[in-house]
Ligand code: PEP
C-alpha cells in the first residue's frame with residue numbers, strides 16, 4: 001500500500017520531493033530536537049493522485065485517520081473535542097517555496113460547541129477570535145467566498161464601534177462577527193460552515209490540493225520555471241497560539257539580513273497575533289530585537305535555535321515561530337531567499353566562518369545574481385525623496401505609477417515601464433508584480449508579501465513608505481506634503497536605499513561594474529570584496545574559456561578589463577556603418593573592375609586600421625575576425641523609400657541618375673528571404689574581392705602589429721558555411737592572400753582559419769568541414785533560427801510570446817540554448833569535428849554564450865570557450881566556474 005502520510009518524526013530534509021520543502025524541514029527540526037508542534041505531512045504524491053483523478057486517493061482517508069489518532073493520543077485531546085478541543089493548522093508546502101501562493105487554514109476543529117469550551121479554558125476573546133479566523137479562512141480558501149466580504153464585515157464592526165485595530169474588538173464583537181461570517185458563508189457558498197471537525201480537515205486538505213492548480217500558483221510557477229506536475233504536500237500540525245495575550249506573539253526571523261547579507265539576526269515580531277498577520281503586512285510589526293525586552297528568555301532561546309539551524313544547514317535560514325505564553329515553538333524553517341548582494345556576502349562569510357568551502361560558496365551564487373548587481377543605481381546626489389520606506393529588495397526602478405495588477409500588466413504589455421503602487425500586496429497582485437519594474441507599498445516590513453515576492457523575483461521594492469496615503473480606488477497617492485501622484489505619473493524607487501522620488505532619477509554605474517572596470521573598491525565595501533573573492537575562485541577552477549564579442553577597440557579594452565581572454569567574434573559588418581556605408585555602396589554599384597578596385601582600395605586602409613587597434617587592445621590574446629556576413633542590401637537604402645524618391649524625382653522632372661542606378665542595384669539585390677539568401681560565405685564566393693580585401697587587411701594588420709613589437713593573434717572566421725566545399729575555396733584563397741602579404745610586409749601572418757557552425761547542415765557534416773577548418777565557433781543565434789525554422793528577429797515579439805504565456809515552453813530557445821534540438825547538433829558537430837581533427841578548438845559566439853544556464857551546458861558539452869558581450873563576460877566567468885565545481 002502506498003504511504004501517503006508521514007509523521008514529522010519520520011522524515012528528513014532531503015525528502016523535499018515527497019514531503020515538500022516545509023514538511024521536510026519540519027521533520028528535520030523535529031529530529032534535531034527543536035520545539036516543533038507535533039504533526040504529519042501528506043505527500044506530494046497524494047496531491048498528484050488527487051489532481052489526476054479529481055478526488056482523494058482511497059488509501060489517504062484511512063491513513064489520515066490513523067495519524068490523527070496518534071496525534072490525538074500524544075496531545076491528550078481529540079480533534080474538536082467539545083470540552084477541550086485539539087485544533088489543527090493545515091498548510092501547503094511544495095518542493096520549492098512559493099511565498100503566499102498557496103493557502104493556509106488555522107484553527108481547524110473549532111465549531112459552535114467547542115468554541116465555548118475553548119473560551120472557558122483560554123478566554124472568551126481569544127476563543128471567538130480563533131473561531132472568526134477559522135470561518136474567514138475556511139470561507140475564502142475552501143468554500144470560495146470572496147474574501148472582501150469578510151474584510152468589509154470586519155471593517156464595519158470596527159467602524160460601528162469607533163475603533164481602528166482588530167485588537168480593539170472584544171469577545172462580544174467577535175462573537176457577533178462569527179455569526180455574520182457564518183451568514184456570509186450560507187449565503188455565498190450555498191452551504192453552512194461545516195461543524196464536523198474531520199470534515200473541516202478533509203475539505204481543507206482538498207482545498208490545499210486544489211490551490212496547486214489555482215491561477216496564482218500557476219503564474220508563479222511560470223515565472224520561476226517550476227514544473228506544473230510536482231504537486232504540493234500538506235502539513236497538518238497541532239495549533240499553538242500567538243494570540244493569547246501580550247506574553248504571546250508570532251514572528252519571522254532570518255539568521256542574517258536577507259537584504260544586504262549583513263551578519264546578525266534579523267526579523268519582525270508581532271505580539272498577540274496569529275498566523276499570517278506578519279507576512280500579510282496588515283499590522284505593523286516591531287523589529288525582532290524588541291523581543292529581547294518583551295520576553296528575554298524566549299528571545300535567548302530563539303537565538304540559540306537560530307545558531308543551531310545555521311550550523312546545521314550551513315546557510316542563511318528563515319524561520320517562522322510562535323510564542324505561546326512564553327513558550328517558543330518553531331513553525332517553519334528553510335534555507336532563506338536572499339538578494340543578489342546578500343548571496344555573495346553570505347557565501348563568503350560562511351567560508352570565513354569555516355562552514356563551507358570556496359567551491360560550495362561558488363555554488364551558492366549565480367550569474368543571474370551577478371547580473372543584477374551590475375545594473376546601474378540611482379545617483380545618490382539627487383534631490384530629496386518624496387518618501388522613504390523599507391529597502392525591501394534592491395535595485396533602481398523608474399516607471400509610471402499604476403495602482404492595480406491588471407493595469408500594470410496591460411501597460412507593461414504595451415511597452416511601458418511601470419511601478420506597482422499598493423497599500424500592501426497580496427497573492428492576487430502577482431501578475432502585476434511580475435509585469436512591473438518595481439513595487440512600492442505604504443504598509444508592511446521586510447517580511448511582508450511584497451518584500452518576499454519582490455526579492456525572490458529580483459524586482460526593486462520599497463515597502464512600508466508610511467508617509468504615503470495610497471488610494472487605489474482613485475488611482476493616486478498623496479505624499480506627506482500634499483503632493484498628489486496620479487496613475488501614469490513617472491516615479492523612481494530605490495530598493496537599496498528605500499527612497500521614493502518623483503520623476504525619473506538619473507542612474508550611475510554599480511560599484512561592482514566600477515570594480516570590474518578597474519577602479520579600486522571603496523574601503524569597507526564588503527559586497528565588492530565578496531564579488532572579487534568569488535570571481536577569483538571561479539577563474540581558478542573553471543575550464544571553459546571566456547571571450548568577448550567586440551567590434552571596436554574600446555569594447556575590446558573594456559572586455560579585457562572585465563576578464564575576457566580574447567575576442568570570439570568581431571562582426572566586421574559593424575565597421576561599415578556610418579560614413580563608411582557610402583564606400584560599400586560604391587563597391588556594390590561599381591560597374592567595372594576598376595571601379596570595384598577603387599572602392600576596395602578605399603576600404604582597405606580603414607579595415608587595416610580597425611584591426612590594428614583591436615589587435616592592440618587584445619595583444620597576446622586570440623582575436624576572431626569574421627568576414628562579412630549580412631546580405632549586402634543591408635548597406636543600401638530601403639527599396640520602397642528609394643522607389644518613392646525616384647518616382648518623385650521623375651514627377652518633378654529632375655531625374656537623378658545616381659539614385660536611379662542605386663534603385664536598380666537595390667532591386668537586383670532584393671531577396672524574399674534575405675537571411676537565407678546571399679550572405680556569409682556565399683558572398684565570399686560570389687563577390688570574392690570583398691573577402692579578399694578583408695583577409696588582406698587582417699594580414700597587414702598582423703604584420704603592422706608585429707612591426708610595432710606586439711603579439712597579434714588574429715583568427716579568420718567564415719560565416720554561414722553549409723558544406724565543406726564552400727569553406728575549401730575560401731580557405732585556399734585566404735591562404736594565398738596571406739602568403740602574398742608576407743613578402744610585402746616582411747612578416748608571415750600565421751592566422752588560423754575556421755568557420756562558424758550555424759546551419760544544421762554544417763553541424764551534420766561537421767566531420768568533413770573540420771578537414772578544412774582550424775576551429776569551429778557555434779553561431780547559436782542562426783543555428784537556433786534555422787533548426788527551429790523560427791525567425792530570430794520576429795518570433796519573440798510575435799507568436800512566441802503567446803507560447804511562453806501559455807506555458808508551452810518555459811523559456812525562449814533564443815535566450816537559453818535548446819539542449820534537445822540545437823544542443824544535439826552541437827554535440828554531434830563537436831564529436832565529429834574533433835574526431836576528424838583532434839584538438840579542434842570549439843567555441844560559441846551566439847547570444848547564448850552569455851546566458852548563465854547555457855554557459856553551464858556548454859561546459860558540460862566539452863566546448864573550449866564561450867564568447868559574449870563585454871558586459872556579460874563576468875557572468876560567463878562565474879557560471880563557467882560554477883559549472884566546474
Ligand atoms: C550567430 O548566428 O549565432 C552569430 C553569432 O552570428 P550573428 O548573430 O552575427 O548572425
Ligand code: MG
Pocket residue numbers: 719758779781782
Ligand atoms: Mg550568425
